[in-house]
Amino acid sequence: MELSVSVQGAGRRPGRLTLALRYLRRNKSLAVGLALLAFLLIFSIGGSLLIDTSTRAYPLAAPSVQPPSAEYPLGTDKDGRDLLAVMVRGILLTGTVGLIAGSVGIVVGVVLGFLAGYYGGIIDSIIRWLTEVLITIPPLILQIIIASTIVDKNKVTIFTMAGVASILSWMGTARVVRSQVLTLRERTFVSVAKLSGMSNLEIIFKELMPNMLPYLAASFVGAVMGAIGATFGLEVLGLGPAREPTIGMTIRWAQFHSAIFNQWWWWVLWPCLALILIFASLSLINRGLDEIANPRVRRSE
């Protein structure tokens, strides 16, 4: 955002909103990504207000395997879920899982990254070693092993999924924050702040954090994407919340009942579309944020 201010320069200063909109016109990835996200939010939050998803998104709410019709615009599945309600609730649930795991990831990652980068020494070594070990274990494998220790699949909730996804959602952030802190730490403004008697915490929050916002935002989006992807993998393998109509579980049940071979295309198509939209929106936003954080990328546009 700083860039648009400096470009503006002389003359009457337009309002913040105009500036933001003007910036979005140049940063197309961010604009399209945010628009997609807004659409998904309106669809899922608005939909929850209009339809009673707490019954219609669950089994035996509708006749089994109906193709899309006036009454069931997206059709129904074999267990009698209304797929429109499933999509509305599923996007909300999947989003919640991503948001929880992403938030945990960003908080843990920022704390560890700052500890490692700012204080250095033995703390840095321990954190780096932990990150290195966890990066060696492929995320899906570790999550499968953790998830498979939960024996009673009916007890798995979306919060269990968020918990499992959280465990591996912080390493990317920790790495980025650490390297950023290492470069920022040596800048003059930090020395000035130190000389003027600011405490370490003050320096971290007032001087370092604001400079890292675009990076933090990008790694938050990355962590959300990672969490949604990881839970999707677990759900497809049957380690998901069996009772909840998340997008991944919907695809799992469609596969389980061979929806494709039975020509129930609607049961597969809508959840696929929903997930593709979610990922497309997040990755476009991520790229847009990257453009703010890394001016170098901009040069090639």
Next chain:
Amino acid sequence: MKISYIVRRFLFLIFVVWTAATVLFFIPRLSRINPIRERFAEIQRSTGYAPRDLENIIKAFEIKFGLDKPLVEQYLDYMSSVLRGDLGVSLMRYPKTVVELISQALPWTVILLSVTTLLTFLIGTGIGALAGWPRSPGWVKGMVTPLMVLAAVPAYLLGLLLIYFIAFRAKLLPLSGAYTTSRFMGPELSIDFILDVSRHAILPALSLILASVGFWALGMRGMGVTVQGEDYVNFAEHKGLRQRRIFYWYYVRNAILPQVTALALAFGSIVSAGILVENLYGFPGIGSLLNAAILANDFFVIYGIGMITIIAVGVSMMLVDVLYPLLDPRIRYDRK
């Protein structure tokens, strides 16, 4: 490069693999899950068969597998058997060992994934190099964004769409499996068989390639943009070298280095990279074995696959570090 560096790197690899193996050992044991009881519970669920003196049977198996010993002793036993290349027995196909099952599945996975990884690397890097090159036509530069969005979508989803449209609706390619089971009894060495396997592998390969080509393109373009600003590229241009020469020997040669590192790492993760897609297509690799093990509560197979993937990743990470100075002469370790 010094030998001492390689030795140090190797010790670090052992250290990382050992930590990872310890994590893998303790997670399930701390959760108080009893693999044998769970296996019998699964048998009862799927077949309705419940032995009368279940508790005694479980006890007998626990003693047989050493699960009754104290945790520390179990840990030492486990570590020493892993060192000897023994990952225990499978519970679902008892008395087959985990190593037997894995070595049956591994070749399928390695062949499928190494071909797709290599193809993805070549295609993605090619597109990325062209997209970052200032004289490329606009449509090549515009390809990166859609490919990047595609890269965010799990390969499993792309696979699902490919199955539906290409295999099911258009009936162009087989739906699942690795070979036509009605034509071949099992794997054999003949042109026919190889052709058949290739036909079956096209869709899984395509979904894996589509899902990750954007990642490579983006990485290469990013590096390419950086390299263009370097003095040696400007100098080469002012010397009046031909564009083709600058492109290959000044631009690609330098921008490709991080890609090669990423390629080595990608090869390390081939064991786990295709798990979901293999499942989707019923391709008889590690992914399908893992899925079967999850469904049958065969915990020993799950842990064994975990170990294999960790070792593969660890080894490839070490190779990258050791081989990198050969690729990029600017990087040297321990030079005084």
